[in-house]
Amino acid sequence: MESLFAIAIGILTAAAVYMFLARDLPRVLIGFIMLGTAVNMLILAAGRIGSIVPALVAGNESALTAAAANPLPQALILTAIVIGFGLAAFALMLIVKSQRILGTVMPEEMQEAEGDVAPQALPAPAPARRKDAA
Amino acid sequence: MMPSLILRTMAPLVFALSLPVSFFILIQGHNNPGGGFVGGLVAAAGVIFYALGRGRDAATDLLRVPPATLCGVGILLAVASGVPGLLGAGFLTHDWWAPAYGLGTALIFDTGVYLTVVGTASAIFLALIRS
Amino acid sequence: MQILLVAPLLIPLCTAALTAILWSRPDLQRPLGLAGAWLLLGSAVALLSAAWEHGPLVGQMGGWAAPYGITLVIDLFSAIMLVITGLMAVAVAIYAMGPGAVERDKAGFQPLFHSLILGVAGAFSTGDIFNLYVWFEVMLIASFGLLVLDRTREQIDGGLRYVALNLVGTLFFLMAVGLLYGLTGTLNLADIARVAPDIENQGALAAVGVLLLIAFGAKAAVFPIFNWLPAAYHTASMPVAAIFAALLTKVGVYAIIRVFTLIFAHDAAFFGPIVGVIAMATMVTGVLGAASHYDVRRILSFHIISQIGYMLVGVALMTPLAIAGSVLYVVHHIIVKANLFLIAGAMRQEGGSFALRRLGGLWAAKPILGLLFLVPALSLAGLPPLSGFWGKFAVIRAGLEAEAYVLAGVALAVGLLTLYSMIKIWNEAFWKMKPEAAKSIPWTRRERVATYAPILALAALTLTIGLWTEPFAALSLAAAEELLDRQGYIQAVLGSVQTAGLPGGAE
Numbered sequence: 001m002e003s004l005f006a007i008a009i010g011i012l013t014a015a016a017v018y019m020f021l022a023r024d025l026p027r028v029l030i031g032f033i034m035l036g037t038a039v040n041m042l043i044l045a046a047g048r049i050g051s052i053v054p055a056l057v058a059g060n061e062s063a064l065t066a067a068a069a070n071p072l073p074q075a076l077i078l079t080a081i082v083i084g085f086g087l088a089a090f091a092l093m094l095i096v097k098s099q100r101i102l103g104t105v106m107p108e109e110m111q112e113a114e115g116d117v118a119p120q121a122l123p124a125p126a127p128a129r130r131k132d133a134a
Numbered sequence: 135m136m137p138s139l140i141l142r143t144m145a146p147l148v149f150a151l152s153l154p155v156s157f158f159i160l161i162q163g164h165n166n167p168g169g170g171f172v173g174g175l176v177a178a179a180g181v182i183f184y185a186l187g188r189g190r191d192a193a194t195d196l197l198r199v200p201p202a203t204l205c206g207v208g209i210l211l212a213v214a215s216g217v218p219g220l221l222g223a224g225f226l227t228h229d230w231w232a233p234a235y236g237l238g239t240a241l242i243f244d245t246g247v248y249l250t251v252v253g254t255a256s257a258i259f260l261a262l263i264r265s
Numbered sequence: 266m267q268i269l270l271v272a273p274l275l276i277p278l279c280t281a282a283l284t285a286i287l288w289s290r291p292d293l294q295r296p297l298g299l300a301g302a303w304l305l306l307g308s309a310v311a312l313l314s315a316a317w318e319h320g321p322l323v324g325q326m327g328g329w330a331a332p333y334g335i336t337l338v339i340d341l342f343s344a345i346m347l348v349i350t351g352l353m354a355v356a357v358a359i360y361a362m363g364p365g366a367v368e369r370d371k372a373g374f375q376p377l378f379h380s381l382i383l384g385v386a387g388a389f390s391t392g393d394i395f396n397l398y399v400w401f402e403v404m405l406i407a408s409f410g411l412l413v414l415d416r417t418r419e420q421i422d423g424g425l426r427y428v429a430l431n432l433v434g435t436l437f438f439l440m441a442v443g444l445l446y447g448l449t450g451t452l453n454l455a456d457i458a459r460v461a462p463d464i465e466n467q468g469a470l471a472a473v474g475v476l477l478l479i480a481f482g483a484k485a486a487v488f489p490i491f492n493w494l495p496a497a498y499h500t501a502s503m504p505v506a507a508i509f510a511a512l513l514t515k516v517g518v519y520a521i522i523r524v525f526t527l528i529f530a531h532d533a534a535f536f537g538p539i540v541g542v543i544a545m546a547t548m549v550t551g552v553l554g555a556a557s558h559y560d561v562r563r564i565l566s567f568h569i570i571s572q573i574g575y576m577l578v579g580v581a582l583m584t585p586l587a588i589a590g591s592v593l594y595v596v597h598h599i600i601v602k603a604n605l606f607l608i609a610g611a612m613r614q615e616g617g618s619f620a621l622r623r624l625g626g627l628w629a630a631k632p633i634l635g636l637l638f639l640v641p642a643l644s645l646a647g648l649p650p651l652s653g654f655w656g657k658f659a660v661i662r663a664g665l666e667a668e669a670y671v672l673a674g675v676a677l678a679v680g681l682l683t684l685y686s687m688i689k690i691w692n693e694a695f696w697k698m699k700p701e702a703a704k705s706i707p708w709t710r711r712e713r714v715a716t717y718a719p720i721l722a723l724a725a726l727t728l729t730i731g732l733w734t735e736p737f738a739a740l741s742l743a744a745a746e747e748l749l750d751r752q753g754y755i756q757a758v759l760g761s762v763q764t765a766g767l768p769g770g771a772e
Binding site: 200202203205206207209210213219220222224225226227228 | 267268271275278279281282283284285286287288289324325326327328329373376
Binding site: 056082086089090092093096 | 254261
C-alpha cells in the first residue's frame with residue numbers, strides 16, 4: 001500500500017512540476033493545487049496507512065477504540081486543505097484581476113513592477129489584449 | 135449576459151433551501167460528520183447560487199451586511215466561546231450545558247466558524263464575479 | 266498567567282474582528298486599530314518581564330497536556346520578538362494615519378493589518394510545528410491582501426510574483442511537517458527535540474531539515490530564493506512596505522533560529538557550514554543588488570536581503586555569542602529597516618518621488634528629515650555609536666572566536682558596501698541640487714505629524730540601543746543561552762510526560 005502511495009505521490013508531483021513550467025499563471029495555479037494534493041497524501045502516508053475504520057467515538061464510549069484509524073493526519077490534512085483552498089482562491093482572484101487590469105496572464109508580458117527601468121526602455125505591455133477585459 | 139429565466143426563478147428557492155440544510159449540518163456536527171465549516175460552505179453555496187442567478191448586487195443586498203462583518207462577528211463568537219476556559223483549565227477548554235443535545239460552548243465556537251466561512255466564501259466569490 | 270500568555274494572540278484577533286465588523290465605517294476603525302496596537306505592545310512588555318523572571322512560560326490550549334494539544338511557549342527570544350512586533354504595530358498604525366489613510370482604510374487596511382500582526386505574534390508564541398505552519402499561512406494570506414491593497418497595475422504584477430514563490434514555499438513547509446511527523450510521531454517542538462537525537466534514520470531527519478531550511482529560507486528571503494522580495498515590496502503602499510520589511514522576513518529568521526537550535530542542534534556539524542555559506546551568499550547578493558538600483562524602495566528592499574545574512578550567522582556558528590549577536594541584530598534591524606521605509610515615504614512627500622534621479626535638495630529644504638535619515642542609515646551600515654555597530658560587532662567577533670575568518674571578513678566588507686548604498690541615497694536625494702521637476706506633495710499638518718512621530722520615536726530608540734547597549738546585550742545573551750539550553754526548553758514544556766509514538770516510528 002505504501003509503495004502504491006509513493007507512486008501516486010510521485011506522479012502527482014511530476015504533473016505539478018510540469019504545470020509549474022507553463023507560461024501562463026492559471027496553469028501554474030493548477031500545478032499548485034496538484035502539488036498540494038500530493039503533499040496531503042504524503043501526510044496521510046506519514047501517519048501510517050493501516051486501519052480504515054473511521055476515527056469516530058461511538059455514542060456510548062468515551063475514547064477511540066484501538067482499531068480506529070489515526071485521526072491526527074486527517075486533522076492535519078483537513079487544515080491543510082482549508083488553507084490551500086484559501087490560498088488558491090486568493091491566487092485565482094489575483095489572476096482574474098491581472099487579466100482585467102493588466103490584460104494578460106502571461107508573466108513575461110508583465111513589466112509593471114520593474115520600477116525605474118520600465119518607463120523608457122520598454123513598450124507599453126500588450127495593449128491588444130486589453131479589449132476583451134473591458 | 136442575462137442568466138436564464140429558470141436560473142433567476144430558482145435562485146431564491148435554492149438559497150432558501152440551503153439555509154435549513156446548513157443549520158442541520160451545523161447542529162449535527164457535534165457527534166456526527168458535519169460542523170460549522172461544512173455548514174458554512176453549504177450556506178455560502180446558496181449565496182453564490184443566488185449571485186449567479188440574480189447578479190452580484192442582489193446577493194450583496196441579500197446579505198444585508200458586508201461579508202467582512204460576518205467574518206468579524208464569527209471570529210468574535212469563536213473567541214468568546216474560549217474565554218470561560220481562560221479562568222479554568224486553559225483557553226478554548228469547552229464546557230457542556232446539555233451534552234445529550236450537543237449544547238455547550240463548542241456550539242458557540244462552531245457557530246462562529248459557520249459565520250466566518252459564510253463571510254469569507256461569499257466575499258471571495260462576490261469579488262470574482264462581475265456585477 | 267494564562268490570560269497574559271494568550272493576550273498577544275487575542276488582542277490582534279479581536280482588533281481584526283472588530284475592524285472587520287465596522288467595514289463600512291473606516292473612521293471608527295482607525296482609533297480601534299491604534300488602541301489594539303498599544304494594547305499588544307503593553308501585553309508583550311508584561312510577557313517579557315514575566316519571561317525574564319520566571320523562565321519559559323508554557324500554556325496548554327484547551328487543557329490538553331503537552332505533546333497532544335497545542336502548546337504556547339514564550340521564552341525570552343519569543344518575548345523579545347513579541348515586544349518588537351508590538352512596537353512596530355504601534356509605529357505603523359500611527360504612520361498609516363498619514364497621507365492616503367482614507368483610501369487605504371476603505372480598501373480594508375485595518376482588518377488585514379491586524380490579521381498580519383496576529384499571524385506574526387502566533388508564529389512567535391507557538392510551541393508546535395504544525396501550528397507554526399498555520400500561523401505562517403495566516404500571515405501569508407493577510408500579506409497577500411495588504412500587498413495589492415490599492416489594486417494598481419504594478420501592485421498586481423508585484424503581487425503575482427510574491428504569491429507564486431510563497432505558494433511553493435508553503436508546500437515545502439507542509440511537506441517537511443508531514444515527514445517530520447512520520448519520523449518522530451509528534452508535532453510538539455519540544456517533543457520532537459526530545460526524540461530527534463535518538464532517531465535511527467538520521468539521514469532522513471537531515472533531509473527534513475534541508476526542506477525546512479528551504480521553506481523558512483523562502484520566507485526569510487535568503488540566497489538563492491530571495492527574488493520575490495525586491496519584485497514585490499516596492500509596489501506596496503508605504504505603511505504596508507514598512508511592516509513587511511520589519512516583520513515578514515524576520516518570522517522566517519525566527520523559525521530558522523528556533524528550529525535549528527532546538528531540533529537539529531545535535532546535527533550542527535552538518536547544518537552549520539550550509540547555513541554559513543547561505544548567510545555569506547545572502548549578504549553579498551543583497552548588497553550588490555542594492556548597489557545597482559536607483560529607486561529608494563528597491564535599494565532598501567535589497568538591503569533587507571543582505572541583512573538577513575547577518576542574522577543567520579548565529580545558526581551557522583551555534584555559539585552563545587553568535588546567537589546573541591543574531592538576536593540583537595534582528596531587534597536592531599527591525600527598528601532600523603522599518604524606520605528607513607517610513608522615511609522613504611516622508612521623502613516622497615517632501616521630494617515628490619521615490620526615484621533618486623528625480624529627488625534632490627532635501628537637505629536644504631528639510632534638514633530635520635536629513636538628520637532623521639542619517640540615524641537609521643548609518644546604523645544599518647554599522648557605524649558606532651549606533652545600534653547596528655553592536656549587532657555587527659557581536660556577529661563578527663563571534664565569527665573570529667569561532668575561527669570563521671571568511672564569514673567575518675565577508676560581514677565586514679558587506680558593511681562597507683552598505684555604507685556605499687546609504688551614501689548614494691544621501692548624495693542623490695539630500696545633497697544634490699534640486700531637479701527642476703521635483704515638487705513636494707501637499708499634505709495636511711495632521712498627516713505630517715502622523716508621519717514624523719513614528720520616525721522620530723524609532724530614531725530615538727536606535728540611538729538608545731546604540732548608546733546604552735548594556736541591558737539590550739544582556740537580554741540578548743540571556744535569550745541566546747536559553748535557546749542553547751534545549752533540555753531546559755523540553756523540561757519546561759513536557760515535564761515528565763512521555764509520548765505514544767507511531768508504529769514503526771521512533772519508539
